[in-house]
Amino acid sequence: MAIDFGQIRRSEHLPARIAAQIARDIAEGKLKPGDRLPTEHFLSKALGVSRSVVREAIAQLRNEGLVETRQGVGAFVTEPMARPIRIEQTDLYDRESFRDLFQLRVPLEVEAAGLAALNHTAEDIQQLDTALAHMTGAAKWTEEGIIADLAFHRAVAAATGNSYFTLFIGFVAERISLAINAARATAVLEEIVEITIAEHLAVRDAIAGGDMAKAREAMRRHLEGATSRLNLELP
Known part of the structure; x- marks a missing residue:
């Protein structure tokens, strides 16, 4: 669809x-x-x-x-x-603008996952686990589940040890929150939530294991899954 x-x-x-x-x-x-x-x-x-x-x-x-x-x-x-950057919410109601922003997200977050595997601290893993706990709890079907999803991506950015990743991924993730809602609205909620949780868990485990290549690949698979759930085609 x-x-x-x-x-x-x-x-x-x-x-x-x-x-x-x-x-x-x-x-x-x-x-x-x-x-x-x-x-x-x-x-x-x-x-x-x-x-x-x-x-x-x-x-x-x-x-x-x-x-x-x-x-x-x-x-x-x-x-x-x-004020460094600003994108109006209304700009992202256009498919092409939304696709362009998602295209920016892929290289940023894939590289962030790799750096997080290399540079994370025990506290960073705890932040990822806290976000995952909220994503997998009773609130996962609600607004709180979406907030936890965004918190997970910010935690990955923070784990890079590079504040610029935190700034830019944090900014992009807020706009991508629109995609989470759109995907949830056009799919069987139980299926999409469980798939998304599994993708995030794979990213978390690869980062915690210190495997840069596996962390990058896990994040890439998650983002490819997210784009497919939105029927967005990225080169």
Whole structure:
């Protein structure tokens, strides 16, 4: 079945919607450089969502350079000059633009998996395991499962020991969250979730085993699976 890219708009997940609204407020000047965002607790209560959803939205804004977070203080709107990259959500409702972004993801994440196998720490493996635990638990059918999926990919990026991988993969992964929703909406949910979990587990085991070639291959297989689930053709 071919993906209807209108489905991406309809299935856009909660963190992306919240991040897009905050981004609009920043663009329209309702939130100005230096302003502190409301706390996670306030936003979760005001929006009727969990704090993990709010945390994911703020992570997306941080990856886009729209906000910076200060430990123990909160998230603050950045100066425009400090914002490195920005892709509007609406750009990705177009199949060609979405394919181009996915094409960028493949070499980034395949290489990241290899470097993670070489450079990971015990803490990095723990972060991968935490994400996998959330992906395989009862919440795997829900929004929380998608958040855990994104957390896994950010953990792989962090395990490279290269902050640029963390920056760029974090940014790309937030946009690819649209793909997770689209794929879930056009397949048997139980099948696609279990397949995706198995692919992530293979990546985790290869990284933990320190096998660069196997980690790259496992990530490549996962990304090829993801593209096939979206009926996207990559050269």
